[in-house]
Amino acid sequence: MTGKIIKIATVILLMSFCSCRNSSVRQGGLTFPVADSVPAAEAEKLSEEAVADIVQNIASPVEIAAILQSMQIPFSAGYLASTQEAEKLTTNFRKAVMLGIYGADLGYLNIYGKTGNSVDVLSAIKRLADGLRVGQFFDFETLKRLSASKSNLDSLLFLSVNSYNQIDNYLRDNDRGSISALMITGVWIEGQYLATQVALSHDDEILRDRIGEQKIILGDLLMLLRPYRASSEEYGSLYDMMEQIRAKYAGVKVSYKLAEPETREDKEGRLVMVQNEESIVEMTDDQLAEIAALSKEVRNKLISGN
Amino acid sequence: MKKRLLILTIVLVILPLMASGQPATDDLVSSCVLAAGENTTYLKDFRVQLPKASQDAAVPVYKANMYLMKNMKYRFCVCDSPESGGELFITIYDQGKEIISSYNSSSARKYSSVDFICNKTGLYTLWYSFIGGEQGSGVGVVCMIR
Numbered sequence: 001m002t003g004k005i006i007k008i009a010t011v012i013l014l015m016s017f018c019s020c021r022n023s024s025v026r027q028g029g030l031t032f033p034v035a036d037s038v039p040a041a042e043a044e045k046l047s048e049e050a051v052a053d054i055v056q057n058i059a060s061p062v063e064i065a066a067i068l069q070s071m072q073i074p075f076s077a078g079y080l081a082s083t084q085e086a087e088k089l090t091t092n093f094r095k096a097v098m099l100g101i102y103g104a105d106l107g108y109l110n111i112y113g114k115t116g117n118s119v120d121v122l123s124a125i126k127r128l129a130d131g132l133r134v135g136q137f138f139d140f141e142t143l144k145r146l147s148a149s150k151s152n153l154d155s156l157l158f159l160s161v162n163s164y165n166q167i168d169n170y171l172r173d174n175d176r177g178s179i180s181a182l183m184i185t186g187v188w189i190e191g192q193y194l195a196t197q198v199a200l201s202h203d204d205e206i207l208r209d210r211i212g213e214q215k216i217i218l219g220d221l222l223m224l225l226r227p228y229r230a231s232s233e234e235y236g237s238l239y240d241m242m243e244q245i246r247a248k249y250a251g252v253k254v255s256y257k258l259a260e261p262e263t264r265e266d267k268e269g270r271l272v273m274v275q276n277e278e279s280i281v282e283m284t285d286d287q288l289a290e291i292a293a294l295s296k297e298v299r300n301k302l303i304s305g306n
Numbered sequence: 307m308k309k310r311l312l313i314l315t316i317v318l319v320i321l322p323l324m325a326s327g328q329p330a331t332d333d334l335v336s337s338c339v340l341a342a343g344e345n346t347t348y349l350k351d352f353r354v355q356l357p358k359a360s361q362d363a364a365v366p367v368y369k370a371n372m373y374l375m376k377n378m379k380y381r382f383c384v385c386d387s388p389e390s391g392g393e394l395f396i397t398i399y400d401q402g403k404e405i406i407s408s409y410n411s412s413s414a415r416k417y418s419s420v421d422f423i424c425n426k427t428g429l430y431t432l433w434y435s436f437i438g439g440e441q442g443s444g445v446g447v448v449c450m451i452r
Contacts, residue, residue: 058373062347066450067377111347158339158348165350206377213427217373220429256426261405272421273406279376279426 058221059100059188061107062161064195064210068108071204075112079194080105081303086124089305092132093234096179097302099128100186103164108194110157115147122147129167132179137166178228178235185238186302188221192245193299196292211288212281215249222246241298248291253282338385338447342419346381346449352434354394354446359439368434372448376427379451383419384408384434385444392440398422399431409437421451 081101089095102125109118122143129135143159146152164187171180192214199207222242229239259276266272283291335351342348356366374380384394393416395409408417416437436442 060349062349063375063378063450066347066452070452154344154347158336161348162335162351209376209427213376216427216429220373254427263406266421269417270419270421271406271408271417272423274423275405275425277426279428 058217058224059104059184059191061103061164061187061191062111062157064104064191065108065111067207067210068194068198069111071202071207073198073202075114077117079108079197080121081190083120083124085303086127089128089131091234092179093182093232094305095128095131096182097186097238099125099132100183100188101190101299101303102128103183104187104190104194106160107157110153110160113150113153115150115153115156118147119144134167134170137170138163178231181224181228182238184224185221185242188217189295189299189302192295196288196295199288200292208283208288209281211291212252212283213254213279215246215252215254218242218246218249238302241301245291245294245298248287248294251284251287255280255282334385334387334445335447338383338445339449341385342381342383342447342449345452347452348447348449350448352432352446354434355443356436356441358391358441365435365439370432371429372432374422374424374428374430376425378424380422380424381419381449381451382408382422382432383447383449385418385447387443387445390436390442390444392436392438392442394434394436394442394444394446396420396446397433397435399433400426400428
């Protein structure tokens with residue numbers, strides 16, 4: 001009897017250990033990144049694998065929306081993906097891509113303060129996140145409660161973006177990089193869709209620049225997807241579609257104008273650096289139209305699954 | 307038999323509930339986001355914990371690569387955890403060239419945040435380390451300024 005009790009106690013201890021294994025991620029306690037001692041003079045030369053592993057902010061669910069809002073582009077619910085799709089998804093591939101797409105939509109809704117409309121998107125996100133076993137990172141009740149009032153916009157934005165960041169970190173840390181790459185791709189394609197659709201009807205230099213600059217980012221996004229492209233037919237198809245978008249960027253030119261930066265202290269004693277070096281995008285209307293059309297096609301294919 | 311059932315209930319029901327009931331974000335990240343100011347939107351956080359530098363060795367650094375976009379204003383905040391032995395600072399590199407740091411070693415001046423008005427889209431490297439190579443823990447938060 002004593003032996004059995006010891007065995008059961010051991011199981012409990014092991015399970016409690018396992019349940020806390022990622023508590024630093026879930027709880028947000030400090031994780032232990034690998035200390036990396038590098039001589040300051042050594043230039044940053046990272047291998048492709050290392051870049052793919054640690055590149056952050058390839059696609060942000062809020063930056064494109066923030067640009068659109070600053071341009072005073074009116075909100076349009078017509079840009080949002082239908083949340084009815086979430087109920088039909090069965091594969092982890094589609095769940096992960098749609099989790100990214102809905103994440104970008106949630107960012108768009110929140111930046112515009114359309115919090116009342118975000119409940120459907122939040123419910124779809126919850127369904128998908130639970131399906132991918134990452135629902136623990138979303139505090140849906142708090143998110144829904146915050147959505148009820150526009151006065152909580154900052155908290156809502158923080159909580160929703162932070163939840164996505166935690167999911168991404170968790171997936172990478174737990175050898176589920178393929179799911180993380182799909183989610184990032186979903187965020188990227190929805191942001192690209194939003195930006196290009198608005199750019200077709202609103203000629204704005206900042207927005208055009210942002211679309212053109214995706215040429216730089218697409219290379220790293222493809223690098224994230226590349227290791228998994230042979231894992232399934234749908235992964236291979238996604239990779240090919242993203243390659244086709246990159247091909248549309250072949251004629252887009254990104255050049256750089258060198259200049260010295262300026263550093264000053266603002267009135268609050270904060271250090272401010274103005275970078276005068278500039279990236280310059282050259283993209284014709286035809287190139288923009290082709291990129292917009294293909295981005296829309298790829299995005300719609302990913303949503304419909306056809 | 308009843309004892310076994312009780313233990314099984316604890317293992318299968320109560321322990322998972324305890325785990326899932328943990329808060330999703332920690333207080334240090336939240337307070338650091340608050341310290342970034344009202345006109346900002348949170349983008350990323352980096353949790354940093356580094357050992358004390360060994361004698362004659364390079365200072366331990368936590369590095370992260372991050373895309374920063376033209377026409378965006380970013381605020382990089384650093385916050386030390388209460389038990390941290392050292393003070394966290396950030397240095398931003400563009401293709402191996404230092405562009406800004408929240409710590410000036412010649413004047414020994416340390417800023418709790420730096421603003422970066424970005425005009426060149428690209429991959430930047432964020433280096434987080436502790437002043438004097440001290441052991442420490444803290445968070446770095448990246449926000450965009452609206």
